Amino acid sequence: ADDAAINEKVEAEKKNFKGIEMAGKTMAVIGLGKIGVRVANAAVEHNMRVIGFDPFPVLDNIHDLSPQVKLVRSRKEALAEADFVSVHVPLNKKTTGLVSTEFLDAMADGALLFNYARGPVVDEDAVLAAIASGKLQGHITDFPSKKMIGHEKILITPHLGASTSESEDNCACMAVKELMAYLEYGNITHSVNFPNVESIPTVWVHSRLIMINHDKPGMIGLVTNILGKYDINIMSYTNESNGVVGYNIIDCEGPVSREVQQEIEENEGVIRTRVITFK
Template sequence: MYSYLCLNTIEPTALEALGTNFVPTDELSHANVVLVRSADMGLTVLPPSLLCIARAGVGTNNIPINRASEQGVVVFNAPGANANAVAELVIAGLLMSKRNLFSAATWVTQIVSESNALAENKSLEQVIESAKSTFIGHEITGQVLGVVGLGAIGVLVANKAVALGMRVLGYTHSDIPSTLSSRVEVITNLDELLANVDVLSLHVPATPANHHLLSKKRMACLKPGCTIVNFARAELVDEGVLAQVLKTGQVGAYVSDFPNATSIQMPNALLLPHLGASTYEATAACAHIAVQRVKNYLLNGCIEQSVNFGTVDLGPRNGASRMGIFYANQGEDQKIIQCLCNADVQIGRTAASFNQTGYVLIEAQGNLRAQLGVIMRMSGVIRARIIDE
């Protein structure tokens, strides 16, 4: 029986999918599993009972990855589950910006509330009609969209934009995904892409190499009046420079899901409160994926798409006994297997991965549990557990 703690509200149907082998707890010190969305675990002391952390979302900057690895705690997330939600919001933000929809809707609300709105004996309809030219915008059909990063979200944005009649240029360091529309033109030179787009949409991770990807030099390459859409991470843009080029008109507008003290002061900025994955569908999908990965690990010993350990998969356990061992030094898995063989344990299948910290999953006939203490005393072994429930 495994106990789980929810640090945020998790989709109820996903919790039901955990099944009868899992029970809720309110105490972190008793938890084998932590399910989390946005709660900050950065300073959380991870108890000895904790076996895994599952983020019902994508980003894991709220989770102490290094400490988890050192303690043999597997961290899962759910990449791709919220891709469509973010992609749809990118398109919505692009349309809102190009058609000045936010400014127009805000003005209508304000004009209705002002006491002098109906000055000169004009009706409300007349006042609104006379001001509509203030909010004239642009159609996106025929405009050029540059998509930087062709991962799950970038591909969806590119394909949706093609369907809306935009010419789309894509930039990626990786192989071109098979799901990318053949009408997307892949550009290998980022500066070339920047100089030829009316709208730029960012879809790369906030790695040290991507910090201020849009620097002063790169923003100078942009086509004058270009709109920047950033639903990836605020750190990708040098916002100090961005504030200046928005004032000069070098950049026409900025659409972002990451408002902060700098960006809220910028002119021509449309800022949303981090709504990218905030749909009922994405929330449920992320939770279900996180739960399935927890179950596969705890019930079968298998690790699938963890952020701190490589894939280790022996499939469903089907009644066989397994031992999962975390180790510190590369090659330690072979010593562990040899130790079990010396104890007359009949090894069946094994699978292992090493990524700063290693994990080996061993399926065997014989009394694995009797060897657990021996394995735990081996130099370099961080953690071991038996999977035979």
């Protein structure tokens, strides 16, 4: 075919790619890690109204988030207003099947779903049912499956965001930074089996006690009672849980002895303790 025929065919086929503009519409970003924050910021730059939700936000990431992104306290609130929902969460026990029938029912009618997190985060049958009913306008993902390939309302793209030498270097630098934060302060970020917990000690903190425990009632009371028994003043207490493991950062005004650690560790439900001394 000559150039004129090619141009004629291109013009004729344009109608098959008619879409909608994202500018002026609302994007909900579920998960505000480094990728989620970049997606949210990019959506702001494309003149979108952006809503963000993350149950365990990492401070370093939130500091990079555009002030124009509206943060909400519940996933349901984010989903209800969005024309587009983009999911950016790690894959673990709590997020497997996160995008369920309940999740999709909370979305606005006719919204579009993006999954560039991990394949099992999405319940494929629930998504297919939502598309069939008209609840969901479409689904865009880079995780192909037999059920989704060929569906007229599902767009599958290559999963190759990390396929660069620069990305490998960035991952190595991030791992070093996170390891340093753990060694120096006991902070946990981007873990697949621990909750995100971050706390920067004040200059008056002498010792930081870390307690890792099974997520069960009474653990906070247990450790605070033992510290009180030894007249150790608690300056701040940070606790997070992922539903399986509890992680506690307890800043103390004075030293925490090995004797105190052992008494805490002898209790059922305590997995491990660690003391970081700053003075």
